[in-house]
Amino acid sequence: MSKLIMNRRGLLRTMGAGAAATLASPMFFTRGAWANNYCNDPTASGKIVFGFNVPQTGTYAEEGLEQLKGYQLAVKHINGEGDGGLLKTFKPLALEGNGVLGRKVEFVTGDTQTNTDAARDGARRMIERDGAIMVTGCVTTGEAVAQQALCHELGVIYMSGLTHGNDTTGKDKRRYGFRHFFNAHQSGVAIAPILGQEYGNDRRAYHLTADYNWGWTQEESIKAATEALGWETVATVRTPLGLGDYSQYLTPVLNSGADVLILNHYGHDMVNSLPQAVQFGLRERQANGKQFEIIVPMFSELMAVGAGDAVKGIIGTQNWNWQLEDEGSKAFTQSYGAEYGEPPSQSAHTGYVQAILYADAVQRAGSFYPPEVIKALEEFEFDGMGNGPTLYRGDDHQCIKEVLVVRGNENPTSRFDVLNVVGKTPRDEVTYDPAIFGGELGPYEPNQC
Amino acid sequence: MNTILAQLLNGLDKGAAYALIALGLTLVFGTLGVVNFAHGALFMLGCFCAVAFRYLLTIETVSVDPTQLSPWGQPVQVRTPLVQDWLGDFGALMVDYSVPFSILLTVPVMLVIGIAMERGLIRHFYKRTHAEQILVTFGLAIVLGELVKSVFGPNPWPQPIPSDLRGAADIGIWLGMEPRSLTYPMWRVIYLLFSLAVIGGVFAFLRFTTFGMVVRAGMADREAVGLLGINIDRRFTVVFGLAAVVAGVAGAMYTPLLAPNYHIGMDFLVLSFVVVVVGGMGSLPGAVLAGFLLGILQSFASMTQIKTFLPGIDQVIVYLVAVVVLLVRPRGLLGRRGVMEG
Numbered sequence: 001m002s003k004l005i006m007n008r009r010g011l012l013r014t015m016g017a018g019a020a021a022t023l024a025s026p027m028f029f030t031r032g033a034w035a036n037n038y039c040n041d042p043t044a045s046g047k048i049v050f051g052f053n054v055p056q057t058g059t060y061a062e063e064g065l066e067q068l069k070g071y072q073l074a075v076k077h078i079n080g081e082g083d084g085g086l087l088k089t090f091k092p093l094a095l096e097g098n099g100v101l102g103r104k105v106e107f108v109t110g111d112t113q114t115n116t117d118a119a120r121d122g123a124r125r126m127i128e129r130d131g132a133i134m135v136t137g138c139v140t141t142g143e144a145v146a147q148q149a150l151c152h153e154l155g156v157i158y159m160s161g162l163t164h165g166n167d168t169t170g171k172d173k174r175r176y177g178f179r180h181f182f183n184a185h186q187s188g189v190a191i192a193p194i195l196g197q198e199y200g201n202d203r204r205a206y207h208l209t210a211d212y213n214w215g216w217t218q219e220e221s222i223k224a225a226t227e228a229l230g231w232e233t234v235a236t237v238r239t240p241l242g243l244g245d246y247s248q249y250l251t252p253v254l255n256s257g258a259d260v261l262i263l264n265h266y267g268h269d270m271v272n273s274l275p276q277a278v279q280f281g282l283r284e285r286q287a288n289g290k291q292f293e294i295i296v297p298m299f300s301e302l303m304a305v306g307a308g309d310a311v312k313g314i315i316g317t318q319n320w321n322w323q324l325e326d327e328g329s330k331a332f333t334q335s336y337g338a339e340y341g342e343p344p345s346q347s348a349h350t351g352y353v354q355a356i357l358y359a360d361a362v363q364r365a366g367s368f369y370p371p372e373v374i375k376a377l378e379e380f381e382f383d384g385m386g387n388g389p390t391l392y393r394g395d396d397h398q399c400i401k402e403v404l405v406v407r408g409n410e411n412p413t414s415r416f417d418v419l420n421v422v423g424k425t426p427r428d429e430v431t432y433d434p435a436i437f438g439g440e441l442g443p444y445e446p447n448q449c
Numbered sequence: 450m451n452t453i454l455a456q457l458l459n460g461l462d463k464g465a466a467y468a469l470i471a472l473g474l475t476l477v478f479g480t481l482g483v484v485n486f487a488h489g490a491l492f493m494l495g496c497f498c499a500v501a502f503r504y505l506l507t508i509e510t511v512s513v514d515p516t517q518l519s520p521w522g523q524p525v526q527v528r529t530p531l532v533q534d535w536l537g538d539f540g541a542l543m544v545d546y547s548v549p550f551s552i553l554l555t556v557p558v559m560l561v562i563g564i565a566m567e568r569g570l571i572r573h574f575y576k577r578t579h580a581e582q583i584l585v586t587f588g589l590a591i592v593l594g595e596l597v598k599s600v601f602g603p604n605p606w607p608q609p610i611p612s613d614l615r616g617a618a619d620i621g622i623w624l625g626m627e628p629r630s631l632t633y634p635m636w637r638v639i640y641l642l643f644s645l646a647v648i649g650g651v652f653a654f655l656r657f658t659t660f661g662m663v664v665r666a667g668m669a670d671r672e673a674v675g676l677l678g679i680n681i682d683r684r685f686t687v688v689f690g691l692a693a694v695v696a697g698v699a700g701a702m703y704t705p706l707l708a709p710n711y712h713i714g715m716d717f718l719v720l721s722f723v724v725v726v727v728g729g730m731g732s733l734p735g736a737v738l739a740g741f742l743l744g745i746l747q748s749f750a751s752m753t754q755i756k757t758f759l760p761g762i763d764q765v766i767v768y769l770v771a772v773v774v775l776l777v778r779p780r781g782l783l784g785r786r787g788v789m790e791g
Contacts, residue, residue: 057603235753240764244707244716247637248751248763251459254632255452256753268605272707279610279634281617286629306607306708323520337521414519 039155039449040131042368048100050075050107050355051126051135053147054161058114059242060139060267062302063347067137067161068109070348073339074355079104085335086356089328089384094363095356101363108132112143119143120150127156127449133368134159134358137351139267141165141214148177155446157370159354162319162347164266164298165214166221169398170437175444176370178377178397180357181350184218185432187297187317188225190403190425194315199260199293201230206258208249208273210265211238218264222297226262234258239269246273250280259287262295270296271306278310299406301345304418311408311418318404320346320386321421328386343416353385357392371444389427396434397441402427451621451631456748458620462637464744465644469699470717471724471736472648473692479668479731480688483571484579486586489718490593491559491693495700496709497597498558500606502551506532506544546611548705555701556694563693567686590714598711605708610636636705643702647695648737654691655733664688668731723767727774729784738782743767 042048052071055064076082080097087095099105108130110122119138123146126132135151136159138144144163151158152174160168160179164187169179205226209219215238223233234256239249250273253261261282265273277283277294285292296303299316322333322343332352336344344352361376362368378394390401405423412418474488509528517525532540543550570589574582614635621631655661667674667681674681700709707713724743728735743766749755750766774782 061604237753237756244713245463247459247462247634247706248748251455251748252452252751252753254455268708271605271607276634276706279615279617279636281629281632281634284616285632308607308609333520334522337519337523341523343519343521 037448038368038370038446039127040133042103042133045131047131048103048105048368049126049130049132050105050358051110051123051130051132052107052137052351053110053112053119053122053126053135053143054137054351055114055119055139055143056109056111058112059269060114062306063139063162063267063300063345064112064114064137066302066345066347067139067351069340070336070344070351071107071136071355073336073348074352074359075105075107076339077335078356078359083335083338086328086332086352086385089331090356090360091382091384093360095360096363100359101366101368105359110137112138114140114143116140116142116146120146123147123150123158124154127151127154132156136354136358137161138163139347140212141168141217142212144168144177144179145172145213148172148174152176152442153447154449155370156449157358157373159358161351161354162300163214164218166217166437167213167439169396169434169439170217171439173396173437173439173441175374175397175441176446178354178357178392180354180392180399182317182319182401182403182430183398184214184221184298185437186403186430187218188221189430189432190423191222191295191297191315191317191405192225192229193425194405194423195226195295196229198315200290203229203231203260203290203293204234204258204288205231205260205262206234206253206256207236207262207264208246208253209236209238210241210269212241214266215241215264218297219262222262222264222295231260239265239273241269243269244272246276247280250277250282253277253282254280254285257288259290260293260295262297264297266298266300267303268306270303274307274314275310283313299419300347301416301418302347304408305415312410314408315422316406318346318406318419318421320349321404321406321419322349322416323419323421324386324404326386326388328384332386349386356385357382370446374444388424391427393434395441396437396439398434400427400431403430451626452752454620454624454631455633456752457745458631458633460745460748461741462633462641462744463748464741465641466699466703466717466740467720467724467744468737468740469644469647470696470721471728471740472651472733473695473699474721475725475728475731475733475736476651476692476695477689478725479733480664480685481567481571481575483574484582484586485571485692486583486718487566487590487593488586488692488696488721489714489716490590491563491696491714492700492703492717493597493709493711493714494562494593495555495559495697496704496713497601497606497700498555498697499548499551499608499701499704500601500709502554503544503547503608506530506540506547508532510534545609548608548702549611551701552698555697559694559697560690562697563690564686566693567689571689572682572686590718594711594714601711603710605710606704607708608704610705614639640702640706644699647698651691651695652733660684660687720767723771725781727771727781729781732781732783732785735781735783742782743770746770 054067077085112119123135134157138161141163144160148158158177166184209215282292296316304311361373365372365376377392380392383389387401403425406419407422409420477485509530512527513524515524617632618635618638620633724739728739751763
């Protein structure tokens, strides 16, 4: 019969081995070990569900429905269907055209009604009922900020859609939120040199601003950029969101002493305000010895089509335009045109790109575990998506890329040929210090939903 | 001075729209005693008469030209409007002036809708309480809105101003001022004149025709007119149709100013009720006076100089005035004793 004899050295050795085994044990089963540690883990449910939450009704329904088309096309391409679209030009590409990590992607859709509360409720439903691993889509900054905050809380990544307000990746930024679309600050920086060149440095500007989050940041950014040019701001007037008749706000412009009207409006607000401003004869007017000008800092093709002839000659900025000549833009336009019979809008483009970028980040991370995917997206440098070399900045999750300056086409050849690209402001010039807008990204570790 | 004149013009323009909508509303209340919350829906239906008219005019034949490819790789579609094909230049003119021409469709359609609404639903609620009338007509407004939504979708339908009537009218010259010192959008001036013509027409109709005289007598004492052997109900049915036509043409002509969607009636409903209440329930001159008064006040409240001292005043001025008027004159500006009392 042997006796168990444990000396001091043996005890220490045994304790050390035990501690090491305890610490290392999750590493032996990495994917399985995390299986139930985050929301809607596809390894547990067996399904990869993307949630596309866009306005399908309400003020920005048209933009939302376009975005949805972009998402649906992206899922096709991720799953290896269709002509592959931007997967042919996107570099560096990890996706293999067979879904994500070898499994096909499914999706659910929601209608935000262009309403912040409905957007938040829809995102929650997608996560809690439909098991969405990623939520994406919006056409207002309000929708983006609301969904981003909710997704961060529930530990689900949110890839915002069309949101241009500074707050999305500024004071309201979140670790779980990412924006491909440019922002109001970048619009201001991009458009200012062209405005100086076209209209001179001695101008008096009158702002009409949609009275909500995006409008305020847009006004602030454009005001700062034009005042830096030497322009004087005569007045900044807020208009209710969704207002139809702007006549009572346009009448005071006539005798205000301003020679430029800046419309910080988007979607149907702009579709109503710009033609009404033109009807008021502002563009035929002389003020301070100069030709009166109208500026719409943020444009979309759908708005331009809606505004009709009023858009001719008006300067603004865009995130992307289907008439760009780079290989990525051409590939996407061809692919989208073949699918839907018309060229894509910037709303469709940003939605498409966001879905692809998320899927690719999962593929590169080799896991759906959100902190790993977030790290794969942060500081990710890519090209071939139609915006030139692009950086997904880690500090605020804002894509840094060139910004287009566009002008309403004077002689359109079709109803889609409404905006001409008149300038591209290089990425370096629209790069800014993320600290200027404040905000905290928060932790990587996910909460349980 | 130019600023004041411009704001006044804007106030008259806004007031014309308010007065036109409120006129039909108060006409129905004055004759039938019905609080018609579906009146906004009639305005909306008028808007969609203009939309439908243009839609029909712009039906195109679409042929595909396989020899040409669009930049997105699809064969180019060649579209030809049928009306232009059939009627040549007159067809093109009709497409261009689709909104004014749509009045030809709007008047009969709205007359039929108005009469059908009164005969089919409203008459069953004459003897019910105002609360019940409000509930049923509000429900009807929702149903009509949803019907339009199911046909035309949820998004607005912009309608163009005829090409000759775009841009601004030089009002300054008309007033003997410097050229271009006072300009105002041409279509808004036309809408103001159109509204004045319709308001004048309704007043003339009620004032100078036998039919109108009977209706006014019926408004004053329905039973006495009935005892004279006159079928006042039938005349009131026609008045309901007339109110629907007024709301409809107001809507059709408004479409170039604001792209209509299925909800546009609701947007105007609250404001037109305020106008009717301020003017005095059932008072036609009261509705017109209140419409213009509130339009002008709203316009002046939007001036930067005023908003600097009172931020947001432009959004609440109409309701503030309504409160003050009702405190000082509970029957409204030109309201009659006994209407909606007791």
